[in-house]
Amino acid sequence: MxxxxxxxxxxxxxxxxxxxxxxxxxxxxxxxxxxxxxxxxxxxxxxxxxxxxxxxxxxxxxxxxxxxxxxxxxxxxxxxxxxxxxxxxxxxxxxxxxxxxxxxxxxxxxxxxxxxxxxxxxxxxxxxxxxxxxxxxxxxxxxxxxxxxxxxxxxxxxxxxxxxxxxxxxxxxxxxxxxxxxxxxxxxxxxxxxxxxxxxxxxxxxxxxxxxxxxxxxxxxxxxxxxxxxxxxxxxxxxxxxxxxxxxxxxxxxxxxxxxxxxxxxxxxxxxxxxxxxxxxxxxxxxxxxxxxxxxxxxxxxxxxxxxxxxxxxxxxxxxxxxxxVTDWQYLNLNHVTKARISQEDCIKCGRCFAACEDTSHQAITMSEDRVFDVKDDECVACNLCVNVCPVEGCITMETIAPGAMDERTGKPVADEYANWTTHPNNPSATAAE
Amino acid sequence: MAHINRENGVAAGRLDPTQVADNFTDLHPEYDGHEALVAADRCYFCHDAPCMTACPTSIDIPLFIRQIATGTPEAAAKTILNQNILGGMCARVCPTETLCEEVCVRETAEGKPVEIGRLQRYATDTLMASNTHPFARADKTGKSVAVVGAGPAGLSCAHRLAMLGHDVVVFEARAKGGGLNEFGIAAYKSTNDFAQRELNWLLSIGGIEIRYGQSLGDGITMGALQSDFDAVFLGMGLSAVNALGMDGEDKDNVSDAVDFISDLRQASDLTALPVGRRVVVIGGGMTAIDAGVQAKLLGAEDVTIVYRRGQEAMAASTFEQELAQQKGVTLICNATPVGVEGNGSLTGVTFAYTETQDGKLVTLDETFTLPADQLFKAIGQKLGDTPDALTLEGGKIKVNDAQRSSVSGVWAGGDCASGGDDLTVTAVAEGRDAAMDIHATLMGAR
Known part of the structure; x- marks a missing residue:
């Protein structure tokens, strides 16, 4: 003990x-x-x-x-x-x-x-x-x-x-x-x-x-x-x-x-x-x-x-x-890709994930006639809002997309290597990798 | 020890007054403020909420519960009443367990829905207690509409029409308004004269006159109404009852359950209301349950509800069936009456067992006899005489989606009209929708 x-x-x-x-x-x-x-x-x-x-x-x-x-x-x-x-x-x-x-x-x-x-x-x-x-x-x-x-x-x-x-x-x-x-x-x-x-x-x-x-x-x-x-x-x-x-x-x-x-x-x-x-x-x-x-x-x-x-x-x-x-934002791995996953078994169909995503985020959750909620991988930026507003703990989770697998949103495979903002091409003060 | 009268036959005063009063208190007592807040907290404010879809009047339930939770029950009441002017009564009598509460996501999650009905009652009772009416009449249109029947459908229609600026005259066959809210429905669901209080509150909007003791064929005719008014709405309910169609049905102490329920609702002293020592009710709907349970609560020693099909086919909800069993009523399914026993007075009812074979109900040879001092028939109600001009469908006045009948200028809704379940809340929705279509028709024609 x-x-x-x-x-x-x-x-x-x-x-x-x-x-x-x-x-x-x-x-x-x-x-x-x-x-x-x-x-x-x-x-x-x-x-x-x-x-x-x-x-x-x-x-x-x-x-x-x-x-x-x-x-x-x-x-x-x-x-x-x-x-x-x-x-x-x-x-x-x-x-x-x-x-x-x-x-x-x-x-x-x-x-x-x-x-x-x-x-x-x-x-x-x-x-x-x-x-x-x-x-x-x-x-x-x-x-x-x-x-x-x-x-x-x-x-x-x-x-x-x-x-x-x-x-x-x-x-x-x-x-x-x-x-x-x-x-x-x-x-x-x-x-x-x-x-x-x-x-x-x-x-x-x-x-x-x-x-x-x-x-x-x-x-x-x-x-x-x-x-x-x-x-x-x-x-x-x-x-x-x-x-x-x-x-x-x-x-x-x-x-x-x-x-x-x-x-x-x-x-x-x-x-x-x-x-x-x-x-x-x-x-x-x-x-x-x-x-x-x-x-x-x-x-x-x-x-x-x-x-x-x-x-x-x-x-x-x-x-x-x-x-x-605990690090600075600039050192977070930008090549780490996750997507929301909704457990249909646990879902109680309240629709709060849909309302949150549709009204205030990335329109990445669909709602069917019979209230089945699904994630659109090509729109999901993995913001986690759906996870946070879902009343059932563990119903919505974030799945890490393995390196090499396709990120439907970007249309590119997920890179294996770590890369952060300090080296990102969009960063005006990025130090070139080569 | 409470006094119990075990005399055979049909007798009054089987229980002492305290016991009777206790038996007939509110089935679902009203929430106090704290209870309402705790209950309201459980609502998830669902998107495109299933409860709202399940409500025949489409009340915005998540919104009204949020309004309760934020300390504005009067605003919650307005949200409710805007869709359902009889929201107070529906909060008491709606079979919520098969409507809004059945589909509540917390029923899915925990098997315990948000108590929407009781929250609705809290909101509407709070508003009514303040003696205010949340709606005002629009400018007068100069149009007048006749409404036949002062039940839920007629009152809902009349209120909406009055609100829109039309003058309404309601013709009611009985001496009191409210329809089944006043004469049907178990007493423990509508205590303290609520039906009349709600009626008076509803009328306070103004522009509605009720003429009592008049019905189609008795003082008024549809033709006269059509010529005297700009539009006619029929909401007279089902005034006739189905009969067993067997010998002995005319014996003493064999009666229609609806009459027993009505007598009970109108009784000023329940201990003066006679009830059998052993009561048999035939039927499987809400009326059967209401009659059986109330007979038991009046002090009947044995009450048995007998239904000809299987329990799963009963029109009464599971909640109602369980309520009956909890009160000590016996349910027997798959038995159909084949004989009413007794010389003059009823002594028993004989049933034959049934079974479903290839989708058809078959009566078997084996029979049994239940001793009975009183028999209530609750095997359905039907439309009374209606004007020949009206087309019927399935024994009811045929209407379209806008509640229009086959006769131009005549609308219908509630139990007398085709479509929808025979529920108070459905009648309110149909009356309201008819009013909106009447309004559009009358104003478009100008």
Whole structure:
């Protein structure tokens, strides 16, 4: 049976599933129950400076978008960092860590961008026995207006500076949590690395308005007739997070920098995907907020089963395994030809593939009087839209046309050799092959 | 323990009122808002959807379900009613299991179709509850049309004509409108006086007058209607019933199932309606099922539906057959009646087994007798007397694709006309299509 033990940055945890810094990790009661439910670690909800804590709104904090059957696909929030006194949090963290020495407990921190503020709080928090720090440079709402959170994460120089302060203030691992609200994730990641960060974690939430109340003409969540942008998370953000994780993992300057993957992890498969793209572990929030702490049991059993089936013995064997296959568009093999294939046995005759192809794509699917749908190989460009809109998984698949066989669309046989855009005759800057 | 009256013969009050009320509640209870959203979510919004093709009135089902899913059931209702003004009743009585839901791709995929009928009811009920009518009359054309029969075909035709600006007078033989919606159809499919509520709502468009107690040959004649109106639509249904044609058919407690169903629908107190202890129904269609099930629900101890052919040949859908069996009704197939037993009052019915040989139904020698206090005949309805000028086809008024009869200026639709199944939804489609052709004819002639 596969060993799920995680040793991210030397921090041991029974499995690679950590709860992200968020409402689920705001207090001892929750964290104890999370550990009992099976979570490998938690990043305690972000601690702020000593003094009167921040306050939260007293109206709704969350907005959401739903898929079919009101499945929660995306959640946004306008909640701030912990609104409980620092001392209370520290006492609770100390107690929890003492009782769960084998579980990871990371302290998320956010104080003003002043060296003294960081240098003072980091050692104080370290006294709890926590395993490391996560610098919250990500929250895009509320705290950013006060020069913290994403206001820091959007300026690489600040990231590097604050990271350096923290590294000087502790021997414990320092993880820098990145905001996705930037144009190129590599700059903040590089800055964290340059500042001495032991790892980056990403993504934090994405600036968003989830919906508009059309009666009140206000964004949701609505507080007394007004709304503000909040941080978006949940299954809907996973593709954005995966790309940013992969970019950091494959970029020569940041390659090898440990990554804690965050963003819409809902199932074991999501976690495996993050890790395949270079994340050493994953952090989860929305799935727990939607289904409760018990979801981790599926993540554990699923990852374990998949690893056994694949013959992977440890987490390390998965991490980064797909990174070599992430490339630039220009290097994709233009001689690779596929065609859509519709399984008539599985087809339920809804016609969505036809509507999609006929109305919005390449008119490559025919529909007979008795609703039999077929692919016209001479028109099919293998765009995959039919596969994506088909409600029956596995009904439509893409078949690779073997080299030498005719591509009915081009009228030419499929070439055997790899050829990409860099050498394509239509590319004005192509380097001639000969 | 509920009181059960096991007295032999035909008697009222076999069950206590609570039990009867419970037995006759909605067969498919209405969705609440949450249930409707969950059900609507299952629709795939198919291209050229099979459900829409299967609907005799061609309702754009994927569109109306999407309108429900997006929080606009009133718009969904308008999509439905635009094609089928009796969409509320059809949502309740359509044999969806052999129409839209049978061909739903989720029936193919999972053996569980989108519940189109109940979603349609949710939409139309929501709209009707708002006391609004989604259609307005066009400017008056100055034309007037006579409609014979205030059943589904006649009402559908009348509404569409009124909407197009014509004045309509509907002549109805009975004292109430609605046709089979009011007098046929099992009570558990149309609860809370829905047929009358729908009728009143339909009439709220204006321009439709109903004259009750008048039928062809009784107060009106086709000739008079032709001279008094610009066009005539016949939608009087099937007013006669088939007879067994055997001795003893006139015994006490031997009656037509349609009369029992009608009496039941019109009864103000179901516990006052007498029913036999042991009931036999002869027939294999919806009427047989409706009569048999309702007899059982009234408290009959044994109810047996006997059909002369095999079960696969029954006109009643599989769903209806299963409903009957679920309610405790026994189905016997391949048996034909050969004797009505009893001196004066009915005591039993004797059947002979049948079998199909070389495509022909043959009556065998072996017989059996079912003890019975009450016998309902549900072996089909037929056209009543019709004006000689009309050409008939297969015992019905012959019409073309536009519902025109053989007589110029006279259209027909619904059960009395040739073509289509004898279903409410088919009658609505035919009435509507006749109205469109009448409109085109009248306006083209101007």
């Amino acid at each position: 596969a060993d799920l033990t995680s040793n991210f940055l030397g921090i041991s945890s029974p499995n690679p599933f950590w709860l992200a810094s968020a409402p689920p990790t705001d207090k001892e009661y929750n964290v104890r129950r999370a550990f009992e439910a099976g979570w490998g670690g938690v990043v305690w909800k972000t601690l702020g400076a000593e003094g009167p804590p921040v306050v939260n709104v007293n109206g709704p904090r969350y907005g959401a978008i739903h898929g079919a059957d009101r499945r929660l696909l995306g959640l946004n929030n306008i909640e701030l960092i912990t609104d409980r006194p620092l001392s209370v949090n520290l006492e609770e963290m100390t107690r929890v860590k003492k009782d769960y020495p084998d579980h990871a407990l990371i302290a998320s921190v956010m104080v003003p961008c002043e060296e003294d503020a960081w240098k003072e709080i980091i050692p104080r928090i370290a006294e709890t026995g926590c395993d490391g720090f996560e610098l919250n440079f990500g929250c895009p709402h509320g705290m950013a207006e006060r020069g913290m959170g994403s206001a820091v994460g959007q300026v690489p120089e600040y990231i590097e500076m604050v990271t350096r302060w923290c590294k000087a203030a502790t021997d414990l691992p320092v993880i820098v949590k990145l905001t996705p609200n930037i144009t190129n994730i590599l700059h903040p990641a590089q800055a964290a690395k340059d500042g001495g960060a032991d790892a980056v974690s990403l993504i934090n939430t994405i600036n968003s308005i989830t919906s508009v109340n059309l009666d009140a003409m206000s964004p949701e969540p609505m507080i007394d007739g007004k709304g503000t942008h909040g941080g978006y998370c949940g299954p809907a953000v996973k593709p954005i997070a995966l790309n940013m994780v992969a970019e950091i993992a494959r970029n020569p300057g940041t390659h090898g920098l440990p990554i804690s993957g965050i963003g819409g992890v809902t199932t074991w498969r999501d976690a495996a995907e993050f890790m395949a793209l270079g994340a050493g572990n994953v952090q989860v929030c929305t799935a727990a907020m939607t289904y409760g702490f018990k979801v981790v049991q599926e993540m554990i059993s699923g990852l374990s089963q998949w690893m056994d089936e694949q013959g992977y013995n440890s987490i390390d064997e998965i991490v980064g395994r797909a990174v070599p296959n």
